[in-house]
Structures are given as C-alpha cells and as structure tokens.
Amino acid sequence: xxPLSSSSICSIVIISILVSNxxxxxxxxxxxxxxxxxxxxxxxxxxxxxxxxxxxxxxPQQVHITQGDHIGKAVIVSWVTQDEPRSNTVVYWSENSKxxxxxxxxxxxxxxxxxxxxxxxxxxxxxLEYDTKYYYVVGDRNSMRKFWFTxxxxxxxxxPYTFGIMGDLGQTYASNLTxxxxxxxxxxxxxxxxxxxxxxxxxxxxxxxxxxxxWARFVERSVAYQPWIWTAGNHEIDFAPEIGETKPFxxxxxxxxxxxxxxxxxxxxxxxxxxASTYIIVLSSYSAYGKYTPQNQWLEQELPKVNRSETPWLIxxxxxxxxxxxxxxxxxxxxxxxxxxxxxVEHKVDIVLSxxxxxxxxxxxxxxxxxxxxxxxxxxxxxxSAPIYITIGDGGNIEGLANNMTEPQPExxxxxxxxxxxxxxxxxxxxxxxxxxxxxxxGYAVEADSMWFFNRFxxxxxxxxx
Numbered sequence: 001x002x003p004l005s006s007s008s009i010c011s012i013v014i015i016s017i018l019v020s021n022x023x024x025x026x027x028x029x030x031x032x033x034x035x036x037x038x039x040x041x042x043x044x045x046x047x048x049x050x051x052x053x054x055x056x057x058x059x060p061q062q063v064h065i066t067q068g069d070h071i072g073k074a075v076i077v078s079w080v081t082q083d084e085p086r087s088n089t090v091v092y093w094s095e096n097s098k099x100x101x102x103x104x105x106x107x108x109x110x111x112x113x114x115x116x117x118x119x120x121x122x123x124x125x126x127x128l129e130y131d132t133k134y135y136y137v138v139g140d141r142n143s144m145r146k147f148w149f150t151x152x153x154x155x156x157x158x159x160p161y162t163f164g165i166m167g168d169l170g171q172t173y174a175s176n177l178t179x180x181x182x183x184x185x186x187x188x189x190x191x192x193x194x195x196x197x198x199x200x201x202x203x204x205x206x207x208x209x210x211x212x213x214x215w216a217r218f219v220e221r222s223v224a225y226q227p228w229i230w231t232a233g234n235h236e237i238d239f240a241p242e243i244g245e246t247k248p249f250x251x252x253x254x255x256x257x258x259x260x261x262x263x264x265x266x267x268x269x270x271x272x273x274x275x276a277s278t279y280i281i282v283l284s285s286y287s288a289y290g291k292y293t294p295q296n297q298w299l300e301q302e303l304p305k306v307n308r309s310e311t312p313w314l315i316x317x318x319x320x321x322x323x324x325x326x327x328x329x330x331x332x333x334x335x336x337x338x339x340x341x342x343x344x345v346e347h348k349v350d351i352v353l354s355x356x357x358x359x360x361x362x363x364x365x366x367x368x369x370x371x372x373x374x375x376x377x378x379x380x381x382x383x384x385s386a387p388i389y390i391t392i393g394d395g396g397n398i399e400g401l402a403n404n405m406t407e408p409q410p411e412x413x414x415x416x417x418x419x420x421x422x423x424x425x426x427x428x429x430x431x432x433x434x435x436x437x438x439x440x441x442x443g444y445a446v447e448a449d450s451m452w453f454f455n456r457f458x459x460x461x462x463x464x465x466x
Contacts, residue, residue, distance in 0.1 A: 029364070031409050032417035034448070036441065041172045041400040050176060050221075051214040058083040059143035060121075062216030062255075064223040066230060067191075067273050068124045070262040072152040075125050075227065077105070078257060079138050080216070082118040090123045092136040095148075110254045113243045115209040122257045130154040147224045150190070152276045157312050158429040161276035164189030165423040167319075167355030167393045168197040168233070171215050174396030174420045177440045182422045183222060184444045187436070189424055191226050191275065195355040196233025196285075196319035200398050201251070207238050212251050230256050231282050232269050233319040233355060248286075258282075263302065270295045272302055277427055279311040285320035285356075289336055299340065303347045308457040312430040314349045321354035321391040323363045323380070325413045328402040329356050342369045345385045348456035351425070351435075355393035359402040360437055361416040362449060363389040364464050380412045384460055388414075388453070392437070396420045414464065415449045431459035 044050065053061050060079040068074030077090050085107045093100045105123025109116065121138070128134065131153045137146050153159045164182050169175050182189065199215035201207055222228075236252040238245065253268060260271035269284035281302060289295045306314055322337035324330060333354070344352070345367050367383035394401070403418035421439040428434065432454065436447040454463045 029409065029414035029416075031405065032415065032419075032448070034417060034419065034439070036401065036419045036439075041170070041174055041396065041398050043170070043172050043398050044176065046210075046214060050218045051171075053082070053217060054145060056143040058086055060139040060145050061220070062213065063138060063145065063147060063220050064216065064228065064256075065149055065225075066227045066256075066258060067275065068126065068259050070259065070272070071155055071274050072276070073126070073128050073130065074259070075128065075149060075151070076257050076259065077123045077125060077136060077138065078255070079121050080118040080213070081121065081139075085119040087140040088121050088123060090125060090136050090138055092125055092134050094129065095133040095135065108254050110250060112209045112238070112245060112251060113206045113240070117209070117254065118213070120254055149225055149227070152190070155274045155276065155310060157277055157309060159276040159427075160429065161278065161427050162187060162190050163278075163425045163427075164192040165195070165353060165390075165392055165425060166192055166395050167195035167353075168358055168397045169194075169219070169395035170197070170200040170397030171211070171218050172396050172398055174440065176218070176396070178394075178396045178420055178422055179219065179222060181438060181440055181444060185422075185424060185438060186445050187424045187426060189226070192222070192228040193280070193315070193317055193353055193425070194228045194230055195317050195353050195392060196231040197235040197355055197393070197395075197397065198233070198252070198256075200235050202235050202238055202240075203398055206243055207240055207245070209251055212255060216255065229273065229280060229282065229317070230258055231317045231319055231355075232284055232286065234286055237286055265298055266294050270298060274311050277311055277430065278313040278315055279306045281314070281316045283316060283318040283340075285318050285333065285336060289339060291339070296339065299343070303343055306347065308348075312455050312458050313427055313433065314347065314456075315425075316344065316349055316352045316387070318352070318354055320356045321361075321389060322352070323366070323389045323412055324357050324391055325361060325406045325410050325416060326357050326359055326402045327404040327406055328358070330406070332356070337368070341367060344387055345369055345383060348385050348460070349387040350453065350456050352387045352389045354389065354391050355395075357391050357393045357402050358397060358399060359391070359416065359418040360394045360421060360439075360449070361391040362414045362437070362451075363412050364414045365462075366412040380410075382464075384462055385456065387456075390423070392423055394420045395422070396440070417448065419448070421448070425453075431455050
C-alpha cells in the first residue's frame with residue numbers, strides 16, 4: 001500500500017475537525033433518562049371530593065385571591081355564590097389586631113351557550129400592611145367562610161421571596177398530584193406564578209362551563225390562601241362561533257380579575273406587578289402583539305420603568321414558549337420572539353416562564369437577535385444578557401404529556417423531561433436565587449432539576465453547567 005501523502009493526511013484532519021465540530025454543534029444539554037409510566041391523563045369524576053361545594057345554603061365557593069395593586073399592598077378576593085348574590089362584603093383583620101374592617105366589591109354573571117354562571121364576586125382590599133398575616137371572611141349568616149393570606153414584604157432589592165411555578169394544570173388525577181406536591185413541598189412557596197391554561201373546560205362539548213366551577217373548587221385549597229398571578233393561555237380563549245360564542249376569553253375575564261390598570265395596561269391580558277424583590281411582567285400570547293398594537297406599545301413603555309436597584313429580579317410570564325425542543329407547538333412563539341427578544345436582552349430579563357408544551361424544559365442563556373431573515377444567522381448563541389427560558393406546561397392536564405422530542409437535543413436546551421410537576425424559584429437576595437423543578441413521582445423534597453440563578457443586573461456571571 002502506498003503511504004498517504006501529506007496533502008491527503010491534511011484533508012483527513014480537516015474533515016475530522018469539521019465532523020467533530022458539527023457533532024459538537026448538535027450536542028445539547030441533558031435529556032432526562034427518567035421515563036414516566038405510560039398512562040392516560042384522566043379527569044377526576046365530578047363527584048370527586050376535591051370538587052365538592054362547601055356545605056350550607058349559598059355558601060361562598062371557588063374562593064381565590066391575587067395581587068390587587070402594583071406594589072403588593074392590595075389583594076383581590078373573588079368567590080362565587082350559586083343561588084343568589086347575597087353579601088359582597090369582605091370582612092378582614094390583621095393577625096395582631098382585633099379591629100375588623102370591611103371592603104365592598106361587585107357582582108358579575110355571564111352566560112355561555114346553555115350555561116349561566118353563579119354570582120361572581122370580586123372585592124379589592126386596599127392599604128394593607130406589608131409582611132402581615134390577614135384573616136378574611138366571605139359570606140353571611142350561616143354560610144360564612146374564613147381564610148387567610150400573608151402580604152409580601154415591602155418592595156426592596158434584598159428581600160427574599162419564594163414563588164411556586166405551575167402551568168397547564170387542568171383537573172385530572174395528575175393535576176391533583178401536582179397541586180399536592182406543591183402544597184407539601186418543604187420550600188413553602190408564598191405565591192404562584194401561573195403560566196396559563198386553567199380549567200380545560202373547552203375540551204368538553206360546548207366548552208362545558210361547569211368545568212370552570214369544578215376547577216375553581218379544586219384549586220381553592222391553595223389559591224384562597226396565597227395569590228396566584230394569572231396568565232391567559234389558549235384554553236382561556238373559549239372562542240366558539242359554532243355555538244354562537246364569539247367573544248374571546250369570556251369565562252376567564254369574568255372569573256379572574258387582575259390589577260392591569262395599576263400598570264397602565266388597557267387589557268387584563270398583559271400587566272405588571274412588583275412583589276418583594278421582583279418585577280413581574282405578564283404578556284399575552286393570544287392578543288395582538290405586533291408593531292403599533294396596544295400590547296406592543298405598553299411593553300415598550302413598561303420595560304424602561306423597571307428599576308433594578310429596587311426590584312433586581314425581572315421575570316416575564318407568557319403562555320407560548322419561544323424556545324422549545326419538543327415536536328408539540330414547535331416554533332408557535334416565533335413571531336412574538338422576533339418582536340420582543342431584543343428588548344428582553346437589552347433590559348436583561350432574568351427568566352421567562354411559559355407553558356403550552358405539556359412537558360418540562362430549561363434553556364441555557366441564549367438569544368437569536370442577530371437573525372434578520374436574509375443573513376443566515378439563524379442559530380441561537382450564548383448570551384449572558386439573555387434570560388433563561390423555562391417551559392413548565394406540565395401541570396397534569398387532560399391532553400397528556402408531550403413526549404415526542406426533537407433530536408438531537410439543541411445546544412440551547414439545558415434540561416428536558418416529559419413528566420408532570422411544578423417548580424420553585426427561591427430568591428435569596430439581589431444576586432442569587434435557587435431554582436428547582438420537582439416531578440410528581442418523586443418525594444416532595446426531591447429536585448429533579450435545579451440550578452443557582454445569578455441576577456443579570458447585579459451578578460451577571462455565567463451560571464451554566466457547560
């Protein structure tokens with residue numbers, strides 16, 4: 001055999017390097033080896049105990065709270081009375097005071113096809129003290145019900161605070177397990193960031209709105225005691241012209257009020273709040289977001305208002321993910337990403353939370369802001385000014401898990417797993433926060449995925465594992 005020429009050897013080396021590099025470019029993060037037992041997502045029957053209405057005539061049910069202003073000194077209390085409106089008053093008092101105060105709300109009803117809602121009460125309690133436990137009572141006569149909540153600490157840069165994170169919950173047996181896991185997590189979330197898709201009533205014939213009632217009774221055990229920060233998902237649209245229902249979001253907007261006017265928003269689907277050391281921006285994947293639209297103009301004006309010396313952690317919630325390596329809903333968020341990602345990088349958003357894909361995924365800090373359709377620069381690159389994107393549409397909904405992943409795992413994907421679960425974002429101070437994701441099939445304290453977040457404004461160092 002003739003020995004290889006030096007030029008041949010050089011060619012082989014070059015080819016080897018190119019092949020090696022192409023493999024490296026395709027290597028992503030970790031795809032979990034955990035395989036959840038194959039089983040259908042089955043909704044709990046309507047006679048299940050988690051759906052039962054409280055005893056007593058016209059007793060308040062479906063009680064839930066959310067933040068009621070921009071800074072955390074107000075709470076919106078909502079509930080339903082089924083038979084008649086009766087009292088729309090909330091009686092409340094602080095743990096260390098015997099003085100009882102009252103707040104008056106308003107009553108709403110709506111019709112959806114052949115369904116008529118109960119009497120939906122919304123009452124905002126204002127001028128609360130920070131970091132204080134309050135008791136509150138709704139209902140009257142023999143049907144009064146008592147609950148409590150704790151207001152957040154005063155807004156400030158080094159205020160610790162712990163958020164639970166959930167999305168795409170539904171009302172299946174898996175949903176119940178997710179909520180139980182969150183409730184029993186020893187990390188003790190103080191509020192929930194909910195990234196959309198609540199009841200999945202629209203999965204039933206004629207968008208059966210009874211399923212809105214059962215879902216609200218199901219989650220009352222958590223959301224009556226701590227605020228859930230709401231994001232509208234595609235299952236909240238409830239657009240059904242075939243049965244005469246042409247007003248989008250009708251059940252959702254009647255049932256779930258948010259303090260959107262406090263941040264100068266013109267619609268309840270996009271808004272912002274401050275809570276402890278965080279600035280939270282909620283966006284709507286299913287409202288117009290292009291140039292000149294109300295949501296676009298609001299966000300362009302909102303981001304520069306964030307004072308990172310006051311609220312160092314900047315969190316964005318939306319339903320449809322921008323970076324997703326599952327086959328389901330692949331690239332559905334692309335047009336919104338093209339519009340808003342440069343702003344997120346410019347303003348150093350720390351974390352973007354999404355749902356929609358019924359699985360779990362965490363990205364590296366990456367951006368794709370260089371792409372302009374003709375330059376061919378279409379691959380995300382590492383960017384330490386960019387957020388980490390977390391998809392957590394794994395609450396347990398009736399549609400089941402998204403278990404078909406794109407292969408090979410993209411380089412931007414740090415960890416992915418087709419399981420149901422919830423997450424915890426535990427802020428320590430202005431520089432550090434610990435994040436953990438907990439799959440339903442582990443013990444309550446087990447962290448299936450976790451990492452330390454380093455704040456993009458105060459501590460912008462690379463926290464990736466690769």
